[in-house]
Amino acid sequence: MATGIEAMDIDHQVLIGLMAVIETRHHAGQSGDDILDAIIALANATMDHFAAEEAHMAEVEHPALTRHALIHRDLMERFAGHAERIGHAGGQADEAFFNFLEFWVLTHINGLDKDYAEL
Numbered sequence: 001m002a003t004g005i006e007a008m009d010i011d012h013q014v015l016i017g018l019m020a021v022i023e024t025r026h027h028a029g030q031s032g033d034d035i036l037d038a039i040i041a042l043a044n045a046t047m048d049h050f051a052a053e054e055a056h057m058a059e060v061e062h063p064a065l066t067r068h069a070l071i072h073r074d075l076m077e078r079f080a081g082h083a084e085r086i087g088h089a090g091g092q093a094d095e096a097f098f099n100f101l102e103f104w105v106l107t108h109i110n111g112l113d114k115d116y117a118e119l
């Protein structure tokens with residue numbers, strides 16, 4: 001998980017913490033604004049984090065920046081799709097959303113984000 005860049009590692013812990021809030025609330029039977037507010041908090045933190053990560057990669061002229069930024073856009077689009085569906089369902093989170101979060105943590109935070117640590 002550790003990228004070796006402290007600010008990014010802290011961001012990742014914050015994102016994982018915000019994901020856990022959604023999951024905990026969902027498992028406690030919550031829906032509506034309790035879930036939607038937590039999803040918005042995760043979305044905002046994610047946008048800030050992706051921007052910071054891309055700025056860092058630009059600063060060190062990382063060769064994977066373009067590809068990494070495209071993957072961020074794709075993740076945000078998929079996230080937005082899930083958020084929209086859950087919004088229409090009155091804040092009822094679902095398995096597809098939690099699978100997406102798991103995919104994101106495993107393949108990106110614990111995967112590709114190591115890209116920029118290797119310079």
Ligand SMILES: [Fe+2]
Nearest residue numbers: 012053109113
């Ligand atoms: Fe990241």
Ligand SMILES: [Fe+2]
Nearest residue numbers: 053068108113
């Ligand atoms: Fe990333």
